[in-house]
Amino acid sequence: MIDSAALESIVAEAGRIASGLYPGAGNAVRTWEKSPNNPVCEADLAVDAFLRRELGRLLPAAGWLSEETADDPSRLDKDLIWLVDPIDGTRDFIRGRPGWAISVALISAGRPLIGMLCAPARGEMWHAVAGKGARRNGRKLVSSQRQQFPGSRVPADSLMRADRDLVTVDKPNSIALRVAMVGADEADLVATLRWGFEWDIGAAALIAREAGAAVSDAFGRKLNYNKRDPRAFGLLVSAPDIHGAAVERLADRAAILSQD
Secondary structure (H helix, E strand, C coil): CCCCHHHHHHHHHHHHHHHHHHHHCCCCCCCEECCEEEEEEEHHHHHHHHHHHHHHHHHHCEEEEEECCCHHHHHHCCEEEEEEEEEEEEHHHCCCCCEEEEEEEEECCCCCEEEEEEEECEEEEEEEEEECCCEEECCEECCCCCCCCCCCEEECCCCHHHHCEEEECCCCCCCCHHHHHHHHCCCCEEEEEEEEEHHHHHHHHHHHHHCHHHHHHHHCCCCCCCCCCCCEEEEEEECCHHHHHHHHHHHHHHHHCCCC
16 A cells, blocks of 8 residues: 555645745736637646656656656556646646645555645645545535535536526635535536647546545446546535436536536
8 A cells, every 4th residue: 555644745745836926925927828718837848747757756666647757658557647737726726725635646546545735825625535534624524415406506707597596605726626615515506618638637526426426427337537638527516415417417418518
């Protein structure tokens, strides 16, 4: 079994590297666009390089899949891979807002084994191990247990007319932090209806699931990792008792949007 304390130390150090470049702490950071409306900054690359080196030393046999590294197909032959988003929520990072996190997951045979989120600007370290629960700053997490779909708390800026029976709560730019909010009983539902990447969700999905939340893609299907195409359509994380209602609410939209 991997040394969990050593892994947490590495992720925490990655947080310190990011904090040293964080504009919210008065630093200047270089930014550019990888593609239109897809920002990246020097902190993304610095954290990515650090994690690739240190996680490689910690577990040399593991493959690697990260947002900021060219994909190496040899990962498909590995039973273990590191799944990394060096700065999830880059927009909040660049703007000096706290809604960003470093996301690290260890995937075994297509399933998350360990997941960590480090959110230095929020003073948070999230940690989950498959079958052993989830914690934030050492405190055990119990997910939302909401039983009624109307009135569910959703981290969102606004809601479509059809969803105005729900309630908005604070929305960090990081999708990983929004998912973790369900695990911390700070939200009842997080849903996306777009194509997204495994590195966005691997660690947070495990944290939410280990806290007791229901986790699936937008159609209610199990999530798989280390696929040849590292994408999935949509994400749905919720209190267990409202998951079916959420799948039903989103079904028509998901069917249409997944064809785009």
